[in-house]
Amino acid sequence: MTVLRARDLGRKYRRRWALTGCDLDLPAGHVTGLVGPNGAGKSTLLGLAAGMVEPSSGTIEVCGDVPGSGPAQLAKVGFVAQHTPVYANLTVAEHLRLGAHLNPGWDDGLARDRIARIGLDPALPAGKLSGGQRAQLALTLGIAKRPELLLLDEPVASLDPVARREFLRDLMESVAEHGLSVVMSSHLIGDLERVCDHLVVLVDARVRITGEVEHLLATHRRLTGPRRDVGTLPADQHVVSVSHTDRQTSVLVRTEAPVLDPAWDVGEVDLEDLLLAYMSNPGTGRPPLEVVR
């Protein structure tokens, strides 16, 4: 089942395309990591999925309907924006009250439980909270709403390591217990590795690569060997990144088949290598395959 489907989705701000030609099918019940350099279009994609931003081209469908199209649709999708906004003059308890008033599926037990566990004083105005506490409050609202899909824009950026781990644990428990789907953007590869089973890599307003993490790791190899022209590689080995020294060539390739050429020393790649290779080699807007041929 698909929780988010985009076809040729694009969004233009004045003259610049923040996102363009985006085709995605994200599966339900999974945690998708949204990765890319700053300004690659991550927030725009999340905003489009939440219905906060209207598409300039193409279509997007979330939980089977147009984002933001009505109260029923809004109830299905949770969104915690970057910088985790909260009402400065409302207390923590009033925020929970707000959540309870505005959401039919509100899980008050969960919300109170989380607030107590984090150690937030319910009587404190949200304006007096630290950045991390504010994020925890906004995230609590997002989780306790009990959406089918939770969209998180750099949710853990302002949390300390302990709070971050706790939050991810709560999030993963919701995934396990309620089949929640999550799409989250983050720069923290360690977190992504731990919690994401799908990835979308955005570079220069385009989707560079998307897929299941294990499948991506299994189909990418680092080849090192004597210096040579990568143009001579077999057609099924798509070059992602390449670097030469005067004697040696190191290539990161995507291939479904095993690499048989004995001249190469074949190594596995970890998620960080993979992401860095894609993010630092934006290509030319075409799949890497065509770049090589």
Added chain:
Amino acid sequence: MIEFHLDGKSGLSPYQQLVRQVRHALRLGLLREGDQLPKVKDVVADLAINPNTVLKAYRELEHDGLVAARPGVGTFVTGTLSGTSLAALAPLRQDLRRWLAKARRAGLDEESVEALFLTTFRSASREDIA
């Protein structure tokens, strides 16, 4: 019952680490037939890890015939990796020791030994595939 842990520097994905830790425990006799693996929910709570990753690891172990899932109860160990292989281990280890001593005498340091072993190991397994 065993407890999982994740090593961020291992170079292995969380899923691979879980599979490896179960296999390791089976090999060392820490897990025996009939033992229960930690519940997915508990692993998720302990490690803040994606439940799909845990499920995938358990499925792979099941596919290998090492564990079996009983719906609503949990996942239990059904196979074993120790036994015959444990007995065969000792002479192999002795051979390897001898080879290592030889390598040292030939002037190889630890890193060279490791590099030599890994490249030979890899090319050998590739020849097997081919």
Added chain:
Amino acid sequence: MTWLTWRQLRFPLVSVYAALAVVTALLAGTRLVGGGDPGDGEFWYSAGLFAVNGLPVLLGVFWGVPMITRELEAGTHNLVWNQSVTRTRWLAVKLGIGVPAAALTAGLLSLVVTWWADPIDTSPVPERVRNFGRLMTPVVFAARGIAPVGYAAFAFVLGIAVAILLRRTVTAMAVTLVVYVAVQLAVPLAVRPHVLPPVGDTVAITAANIAGIQAEEGSGGDVPEALTVRGPAGAWVLTNETVDANGAVVRPLPAVVGGCLPPPVENAHDVDLAQIRACFARLSDHGYRQHLTYQPASRFWPLQWVELALFGVLSALVTWFCFVRLRRLS
């Protein structure tokens, strides 16, 4: 949603109503009933005019604008629009609470001030009215009766619309103020005089009814340019022109009255006004008459209703615009 909107508006609401109570108490203590020197009431009279004229735009600027911009500036629209409530409903509730609150506030203040000023507004003694405007004068008209209700509703939705367009509190406040003042100047100048066809009347120019003479400096002393006559009691006079026997407007005045103005004197008390008026009254001997168009005092209430309806329609248009633009807000 209602709770949240109420929670956000309760402080400004309570403070404004407290101020309203204080104003009512002050005015109740200073109302002129029966006799008394009208001069005593002048300060409160002006204060009342000022307050009722100013209140609607203040509500638009300090209630309407921040209701939207504070959410946009703090990013909390991202929070509230992602609960299970559409942004249309979010705005509808804000308007549903804000517009009646603003209209009621302005209505109450207008009611209090209208009641307070009633002895002055309805005084039949012309001298007593001298220091004060007449009911139909634009500045007084806008501070009496039910028109302020319409003004407040309009100012409030205007504040919301400008806030949605500009997103910044201070800029939106300034623009709201400017637009509101422009509308409040345009309506009495260009709309209100014509919504009901004005009454036309041609009267004889007599020494008794000349109210003012306008002159321009010429080479041989002042040259009379135009004159005005007194209109009907309490009417809002729109035009006041001298016409010849054929009904054509004459300006400057004909040569018959060229010598009526005395040479400049040092002491204004030395000028004999009666003599000058009599001199100008000679115009009627030559067939000149004065043409007036005006809205009579009896039209005060009809015009108030028209004004309320007009601002109601304006508010509805602006509200529609708000909902259209809201979809494009992000």
